[in-house]
Amino acid sequence: xxxxxxxxxxxxxxxTVILACDHAGFMGPLPGLKNPGKLLDQAARAGVDAVxxxxxxxxxxxNHFGNMGLILRVDGGSSQRNPKMGDxxxxxxxxxxxxxxxxxxxxMGMIGYPEESSSLRNLTRLAAQSExxxxxxxxxxxxxxxxxxxxxxxxxxAMRIGVELGADLIxxxxxxxxxxFRDAVSACYRPVVVLGGARADDEAGLxxxxxxxxxxxxxxxxxGRNIWQYPNxxxxxxxxxxxxxxxxxxxxxxxxxxx
Numbered sequence: 206x207x208x209x210x211x212x213x214x215x216x217x218x219x220x221t222v223i224l225a226c227d228h229a230g231f232m233g234p235l236p237g238l239k240n241p242g243k244l245l246d247q248a249a250r251a252g253v254d255a256v257x258x259x260x261x262x263x264x265x266x267x268n269h270f271g272n273m274g275l276i277l278r279v280d281g282g283s284s285q286r287n288p289k290m291g292d293x294x295x296x297x298x299x300x301x302x303x304x305x306x307x308x309x310x311x312x313m314g315m316i317g318y319p320e321e322s323s324s325l326r327n328l329t330r331l332a333a334q335s336e337x338x339x340x341x342x343x344x345x346x347x348x349x350x351x352x353x354x355x356x357x358x359x360x361x362x363a364m365r366i367g368v369e370l371g372a373d374l375i376x377x378x379x380x381x382x383x384x385x386f387r388d389a390v391s392a393c394y395r396p397v398v399v400l401g402g403a404r405a406d407d408e409a410g411l412x413x414x415x416x417x418x419x420x421x422x423x424x425x426x427x428x429g430r431n432i433w434q435y436p437n438x439x440x441x442x443x444x445x446x447x448x449x450x451x452x453x454x455x456x457x458x459x460x461x462x463x464x
Contacts, residue, residue, distance in 0.1 A: 206338075206339025206340075207335075207339050207340065207341050207373060209339075210274075210308040210309060210339070210340065210341055211308070211309075211341050211373070211374075213255065213274035213275075213308040214254060214255040214274040214276065214308055214309060214341070214374075215254065215396075215424070215425075216254055216450060218450060219396075219424060220419075220424050220425045220449050220450060221254040221255060221396075221398060221424060221425035221426075221449070222252070222253050222254050222255075222425055222426055222428075222442070222445050222446050222449050222450070223253070223254065223255045223256065223257055223276065223376075223398060223425065223426065223427035223428070224244075224245075224248045224253050224255070224256045224257070224273075224427075224428070224429070224432055224433075224442065225256075225257045225258075225400070225401070225427050225428060225429035225432075226238060226241065226244060226245075226256060226257070226258050226262065226429055226433060227257050227258050227259050227278040227311070227429075228429055228430070229259065230259040230261070230278065230281055231281065231283070231284055231285055232284070232285050233284070233285075235430075235434075236434060237430070237433035237434040237438070238433055241258075241262050241265075241266050241269075242266050242269045244433050244438060245262075245266055245269035245270060245271075245273075246269050246271075247438050247439035247442065248273065248432075248438070248439075248442050249269070249270065249271030249272065249273055250271075250439065251439050251440075251442030251443045251446060252442070252443070252446040252450070253273055253442050253445075253446065254273060254274060254425075255273050255274035255275070255276055255308065255309075256270065256273050256274070256275060256276065257276040257278065257311055257343070257376075257427060257429075258275070258276070258277070258278065259277075259278055260277065260278075260297060260301070260305065263275055263277055263305045263306075263307065264305060267305075267306075274308040274309070275305070275306060275307045275308050275309075276307065276308065276309040276310070276311050276343055277297070277301075277302045277305065277307040277309070277310050277311065278310075278311050278312075279295055279296065279297040279298065279299075279301070279302060279310045279311065279312055279331065280293050280294065280295050280296060280311075280312040280313055280324070280327050281293065281294065281296045282294035282296055291320075292320065292322075292323035293312075293313055293315070293320045293323045293324045293327060294323070294327070295312070295327050295330065295331070297310075298331075298334060299331065299334040299335055299337070299338045299340045300334075300338065302338075302340060303338055303340065307340070308341065309340065309341040309342065309343050309373070309374065310331060310335065310340055310341075310342055310343070311342075311343040311344075311345060311376070312324070312327050312328055312331055312342070312343075312344060312345070313327070313328075313344075313345050313347065314328050314344045314345065314346040314347070314363065314366065314367050314370075314372075315347055316346065316347065316348040316349065316359075316362065316363040316366060317348055317349030317350075317351075318347070318349055325366070325370060328342075328344055328367065328370045328371065328372065329370050329371060331371075332370060332371025332372065333371070335371070335373070336371075341373040341374060342371060342372050342373050342374070343372065343373070343374040343375070343376055344367035344368075344370070344372035344374070344375055344376070345376040345377070345400070346360075346363040346364050346366070346367045346375055346376070346377045347363070347377075347378070348360055348362065348363035348377075354380075355378065355380055356380055356381075356385065357380040357381060357382060357384075357385030357386040357388070357389050358385055358389070359380070360377050360378060360379075360380045360386070360389055361385070361386075361388065361389025361390075361392055361393070363377060364377050364389060364390075364392075364393040364397060365392055365393055367393075367395075368393055368394055368395045372395060373395055374395055374396050374397075374398065375393055375395055375396070375397045375398070376397075376398050376399075376400055376427045377397060377398075377399065377400065378399065378400055378402060379399040379414050379415075379417065379418040379421075379423070383417050383420070383421055386417075386418065386421045387421040387422055390421055390422035390423060391422060396424035396425075397422070397423050397424060398423060398424055398425045398426055398427045399414075399415065399418040399423050399425075399426050399427070400426075400427050400428065400429075401426065401427075401428030401429060401430060401431040401432070402430075402431075403430065404430045404431060404434045405431055408435070408441075408459070408462060409455060409459060411431055412444060412445075412448060412455045412458050412459065413455055415445065415448050415449070416448060416454075416455060419448065419449065425449050426445055426449060428445065432445075435462075437462055437464075440461050440462040440463070440464055441461075441462060443461040443464070444458040444459065444461040444462055445458070447461055
């Protein structure tokens, strides 16, 4: 059953472009997310493979998903208005995800942060549920660097913990050097998709990092703000699908941003 659902997330080339639009459940009505239906329509037309989103969007905008798979965010419990987040909680379970037709569930793994213990408990609990229901589990593994920004070794540490606790798919940041990230991916025996992070000012630089991640063994991307806060979200989706699925160069992908 997991393999069947994963076919709704990964294309036949075993790669995926995931639109991440689960941010409003924590950050409220951000610019770019005020009209989820329009965004989903643009992503579906551009060939995006799956969407990582909230229960509210999954219920309200079901008719806008087209052929895209649904990855449901099931953890949370606070907002950015709270200066002290505290523990991360499971706010939905796998059975709730089944009811809305989800193809996977997603939760955080916060390595080195105050939320580490609660997030890893959530991950293990979801991993057990996912086996019962045949539901793939995506773990978004964030890691605090030991002496500054997280290195490829730090990211590899977090990714391996995620799969050891039962995740079927890892979402994590790309980190230099490329050789180090390649080692990290090779030690993570489940597919890895790289996240986009904060809104980038340099579109070419963003696309180049995607190419580097793919060359290092990543199976795709899961990008949010760098799609829906870009002036042309549909064009950015097309650029990413060209890189991930068609082997386009960065200059070729940049042409999609102009359409």
